[in-house]
Amino acid sequence: MLSNSQIQTWKEQGAVICQLPGHVAEPALEWLNSNFTLDQIDSSHLDFGTPDKEFEFPTFINALDDLVLCEPLIVAAQKLLGTADVRLIQADLWPKIGVAEGLPEAQANTDQRMHMDYGNNTVLHPQWDTPDVVAAIVYYDDIEETGGGTGYVSRRGVDDPVYQAPFVNMPGQAANPFFNDRATVESWFKKNNPRAYELRQQLYEREEVVQFKPATVLFYRHDLWHRGRPLVAGKLRRVHNLAWKRADARGVCHWNEGFARKSYYGKVESIIGRSTPLQRSVLDFPLPGDSYWSIERLRNVEARFAAHGLDVSEYLEKLDAKF
Ligand SMILES: O=C(O)CCC(=O)C(=O)O
Ligand SMILES: [Fe+2]
Structure with a gap:
């Protein structure tokens, strides 16, 4: 699924986009299009993740569980991490619904702040040369219809000013308060940390947007600047968020509940x-x-x-x- 040059792109720039083989995605798409549509889901749930962890792996819906465990994704994670021994740490299917513009709420997920994902996935700090984790978003819809392409900022080599560690110029790090909403976050930085505000403005200027259709995969790193962007009002975007770590990674935590927890019923x-x-x-x-x-x-x-x-x-x- 990934060429050597795509693997290099992920390692150096932080993200790469590809397409899942049709035979892998088809059963999940069929299930979603019959069972996970706007009129079947709780439209008041606007945050990240499925309500009550319902669609975290294992869901016991074979089409979904088989996609999470499909070999092309595992092989891609092995190649990106440079090891045969990788562990699944996150798999969650969740809906995002477009809302009409209104006053921003500090924790709204609609128009996210630029961030990296390592913060709530590890107790340590990532090191660019030795990535421990590969994350993925699998998209099941078409951006032409739903909008809401994930925004991301490609790293431009070791001297890139927005990729100089430590990565703490974001909400929730180094005692910065945590808000999710872009407008709330940037007005806080403008007032309280103008240098970080300037750096963060560069991120928005450099933002690229994932152009997805059903079965598009964004592989990204937990030290990639990225964010969720608003959808077309009233539209539903369905995605799987997945992540794998090297088996020998230090500090990296399990996102889902323990996989053995729902045992005993076959x-x-x-x-x-x-x-x-x-x-x-x-x-x-x-x-x-x-x-x-x-x-x-x-x-x-x-x-x-x-x-x-x-x-x-x-x-x-x-x-x-x-x-
Ligand atoms: O919704 C998206 O496109 C990205 C979401 C995201 O980055 C997050 O919730 O951490
Ligand atoms: Fe994120």
Whole structure:
């Protein structure tokens, strides 16, 4: 899904846009177009994320869960992070609805402030040369109809003045108050930190906009300047926000609730059972050949999941290869 030059673009500039293969996106699109339309959703929910975490992975809607665990996305995350061992840390499907212009509310999500996402995903600070996380937005609608393309600012090399660490010139960092709304945030910076205000004005001037159609994917970094932009009033945009970390990343937190939490009813178990080893690995079920595995450990997970379709033969073969 990603060429070498696209991988380079992500590493150097912070973002790259591509298209999911049709056969991967089709079942999710069909499900969404029948079950997740304007008249079927709570139109009063205007914030990020699904209400009550309803569409956080695992949703037990196969078309959605299969998309989150599809191999092309995992392979892209592996390539971008430069490691075979990646973990899913976020997967949430959420609606954004266009609202008619009104007085801005400080925490409104409609016309977001420029920000980076690392702040509520890690207890540390990102380092540009060694990215730990790749985030993605999968779009299910057409910008021509809905508007609301994500805005982002490509990094222009190591000397780019807006990409000089530490990245604290944003709400919620270094004791700056947290507001979501652009107008509220920029009037605060203008008054309280004019230098940061000037820098942030450059971000808006340099903003590029993701032009999406159904199954477009924006891969971005948690240290990319970006923001959500207003939709056409009354229109619905549906997206999946996804993120993976390197298995050895320090400080990076899990966004979703623990994936095992809804076990016991056969649904989580069936995801383990029907997935491929690569798909399981993003849930921290070690890959075949991983030093974690022993005969005993394999027999135990087999006892737990064989009734749900887990076949451990590939893990056993790789285990034998070690001796
Ligand atoms: O809605 C979008 O296009 C981006 C949202 C975003 O960046 C966020 O909520 O952190
Ligand atoms: Fe964001």
